[in-house]
Amino acid sequence: MDNLPLLTIGITLLTCVLGVVGVHVYSAGKAQRQLLVDRMSHTGQMPVVGARRRRFTGIDRRLRNTGLGKRIERKIAVTGLDLTPGEYFIYVFAGLLGLYFIVGAVFAPFFGVLAALGGLWGGNAFLNWQRVKRTEAFINQLPELTRVLANATQAGLAMRTALVMAAEELDNPAGEELQRVADQLAVGHSLDDALGELAERLPSRELVVLVTTLVLSSRAGGQVVTSLRNLTETLEERKETRREVKTMLSQIQVTALAVPLLGLGFLLMINATTPGALDKMTGAGLGQAGTVVAFALYSVGFFLIRRMSRIQV
Structure with a gap:
């Protein structure tokens, strides 16, 4: 393999990073265990363990004071992930290093640079995907939520109390x-501000309709139970429609992923039949420009297929 030294350096660096992370996790766990033992020796009772111990606190503290850290913190807040900006930054950085060395060793060093740049987009896309995933999970729970609110208000409870009851009874993410x-x-x-922030965190048409119904009912009164019952039936029908549409479009989603994967497969075939061909191709400026244009066209095809298959229900 022509890129064996690069692969060796990449694996060595990645091993060092994982080793540092492992030592950090081990020392943090050992310190936490010693703290628990000290508390038990003084109180004689098992202490209540709170949230997990955060890693990379120094980096996290410095990152939160920057504009990048604040943007990362806002994105993580709406995904429901148990991560700090510092942890997310370190994990993405380690992933970019791994992508650069592995892809650069398999294909060519220039492809490692492109993979690292794609990894930057992938880190942001991962947070957006988590937000969409959490929003869809919340939408699937809306019929159950409206049913709980309708039962609570029919029993004579105020809307604030009904929301607290729903938070206790429903699973995450709705709870x-x-x-x-x-x-x-x-x-x-x-109530308007609290529900408005909820609609901003998880933007969807169904949630906007529910929030509007609750806000108008709290302001003007009226048959809130009847409105919630009707809304429950409507949300159940929309839930089934969304499921059918998603099933019908699954083949198109697979096609969108197959388009760029075919391009990578062709590159592997070229490099396997003619070793060193990719190094020669990307060694000149014209070859690098052609490679960038080719990847750009594959990306455009991927996004166009995804865009055409996106149906708002």
Whole structure:
């Protein structure tokens, strides 16, 4: 293999990074265990363990003071991931190093640079995907949510109390998001503001309709139970329609992924039949420009197929 030294350097660097992370995790776990032992020796009871111990606190503290760190923090906040900006930054950085050395060793060093640049986009796309995934999971719980709210209001409970009850009964992500709403209401926020922030965190047509119904009912009164019952039936029908549309478009989604994978497969075939061909191709400026244009066209094809298959229900 022509790129054996590069692959060796990449694996060595990646091993060093993983070794440092492993030592850090081990030392943090050992310190936490010693802290638990000290507490038990003083109290004689098992202490209550809170949230997990955060890693890379120094990097996280410095990163939060920058514009990049604040943007990362806002994106993570709406995904429901148990990550800090510092942890996310370190994991993405380690992933970029791995992509550069592995792809550069398999194809050519220039492809490693392109893979690292694609990894930057992939890190942001991962957060967006998590947000969409969490929003869809919340939408699937909306019929159950409206049913709980309708039953609670029919029993004579106020809307604030009904939201607290729904937060306790529903699973995540609905339970976690409604608990945020309940906490905001407990510290003095209005129902309009709390529900409005919920709609901003998880943007969807169904949630906007529910929030509008609850806000109008709290302002003007009216048959809130009847409105919630009708909304429950509508959301159940929309849920089934969304599932059918997603099933029908699954083949198109696979096609969108197959288009760029075919290009990578052809590159592997070329490099396997003629060893060193990719190094020669990307060794000149014209070859690098052609490679960038080819990857750009594959990316355009991927996004166009995804765009044409996106149907708003």
